Amino acid sequence: MLEVILMMCIGALAAVMANMGIxxxxxxxxxIVPKNLEGRMSRRELGVTAFAMSFGLVIGFGIPISIAGSIILIHSILLGTDIIGLIFKRGKFTTPIAGILGALYGAGIYYGLKAVVDAFKLLPLxxxxxxxxxxEPVVVSFMVFPAIAIVLQFGMxxxxxxxxxxxxxxxxxxxxNTEKIIKIGGSPITLSPEGIALIVGMIFLLVYAMREKSTEKNLSTLATLFTDRxxxxxxxxWVLMISGGLIAAATNLLLIAGDPISLNLLSDGKISEGGIASLAKAFGFVPLIASTAIATGVYGPVGFTFVFAAGIFSPNPVVAAILGAIIILAEIFLLTKLAAVLDRFPGIRASGENIRTAMTRVLEVALLVGGANAANTIVPGFGFFAxxxxxxxxxxxxxxxVRMAVGPIGAIAxxxxxxxxxLLGLYTPPTQ
Structure with missing residues (x-):
């Protein structure tokens, strides 16, 4: 019951924040949201745009990945609540309705995932x-994305x-790890090879990006132009702090994960590796999320996504919730300083979109390969063909x-x- 209530609270709060443009x-x-807030776009146009941009990702990406890992990918919830919140106009009665529908949606995702997995287990195959x-390929492939981002921005x-x-x-x-070289108090320590490779790649990206410095004497682009936002x-x-606390607590309970990489690691019981992957992803997305938040005045319900790492590394949900709230508060009050940093180092600012593009391309390939392997395991030979x-x-x-969804949807098909x-007698399932 606690898990369901938590999912309902996340759904309700996210839908209300979207509805109010927070x-x-x-x-x-x-x-796009500020266009509606400033009267330059109708609510109907905003709602249609939200549906067009998010619905396919929910059905084709979020839900299949969630089923595969038996942990809910956050995209399944928050892309849906974006649609719910933005379809309804802000108002005394419509905003609470959006919240209620968001809560029901959160509960539906929770029970729906369990129902689908249980139903699959009852099938003949x-x-x-x-x-x-x-x-499986996602975890190993993810360490490539910093190199791809570097190629996009700084050359081959x-x-x-x-x-x-x-x-x-x-x-x-x-x-x-094999030779048990690293020991603490006589006990061998195992490090995540992919996690270390990811950190090394991110260091290279950061160093290259920081070499590009602004030549302007008066740096005032982000730092001063968007003070009001x-x-x-x-x-x-305070609202965003509650959101951060709820997300971190749900992550600690392994109800949700912030990305496919940490999701797959967590589902395999690799908690520390999942936390490292989540941290690396959060650092990579800071330039993109910070610049869009500063320029629009609209934040994200998970902030810079550090709340997921806080949830993973916390000893219990209560500590996770407190840390999640504090992290969001710190992020918000560091926005002005981040604006100055992004203005001072345009290479870091530009890296945000390149990181997002690199992650997308890596996931497209990894999920396609994973989908092919899964499909061929389910029905050998026919799976690769399909x-x-x-x-x-x-x-x-x-x-x-979308390309990222082809592998998972194909494997389900x-x-x-x-x-x-x-059922038609055309295939005999192996003994299970």
Whole structure:
């Protein structure tokens, strides 16, 4: 019951914040919301835009990844509450309605995920175990994204250097873990090879980005132009603190995860590795989230996403909630200083969009490979055929389904088709 209440509170609060223009989860929506707040876009247009930008990601990305890992990917909830909150006009009666629907949506995601997984287990061909392979390549592949971001921003040569050093760092850690070289008090310590490689790549990206400094004498772009919008975010700090606390507590209970990488690590019981991956992702997204928040006056319900790491590393939900609230408060009151840093180092500011693009490309490939492996485990031979065909048909058709969703959705489709084959006597499932 505590878990359901927590999910309902997250859904309700996120929907209300979206409705009031305080915070939205979709980075693409954040620059659009002020247009409505300032009367330059109707609420109907905003609602339609929110639906168009978020619905496909909920159905095609958030929910399939959640099913694969048996932990709810935060996109499944907060992209949905963005739609709910932005469809309704702000008002004395409509805002509470948005909150109620958000709460029901949160409960629906919680019970719906359990119901789907339980239903899959009752089928003649239980493909849940096979479907779990969707996330396997994600963890290993994720360490590549800093090198990709470097290539996008600073060129191929620097990206290859970062990639090779990160790859070597990973292999050194594998060797050290195997030989039990690192010990504390006589007990061997195991480090995450992927986590270390990711940190090394991020260091390279940060160093390259900080080499680009502004040549202007008067730095006033973000720091002074958007003072009123930063003040607006600070005015709603208490609401955002509650959101951060709820998210951190839910993460601590392993109800939700902030990204596919940490989700898959957490579902495998690799808590510390999941925390490291979550931290790395949060640092990478600071430039993007900070710049959009400062320029629009609209924050995100999870802030810079450090609240997920706080939830993972906290000993219990209460401590997680307190830390989550404090982290959000600190982020908000550091926005002005961050604006000055982003103005001083334009390379860091520009890296935000490149990091997002790099992460997207890595996830597209990793989830496609994972989906193919899962599908082929469910129905050997036919699985590879189906995923390759599904991917190419989607490309030829103009990509009606986002690339990240092709692998997971295809694996689910193969599982359903495999069950039809089994019922028709065309396929004999292996002994389970």
């Amino acid at each position: 915070a939205v989860f979709n980075d693409g929506l954040r620059p 239980n493909f849940v175990d096979g479907f779990n392979k969707v996330g 040569k620097k990206g290859i250097i970062a990639f090779l050093v990160a790859a070597l760092s990973r292999q050194i850690i594998v060797f050290m 930063v003040t607006r975010i600070k005015k709603h700090a 995923i390759v065909g599904f991917y190419l048909l989607n490309e030829v058709a103009g990509r009606p389904i 193969v599982g359903i088709i495999g069950n039809l084959f089994a």
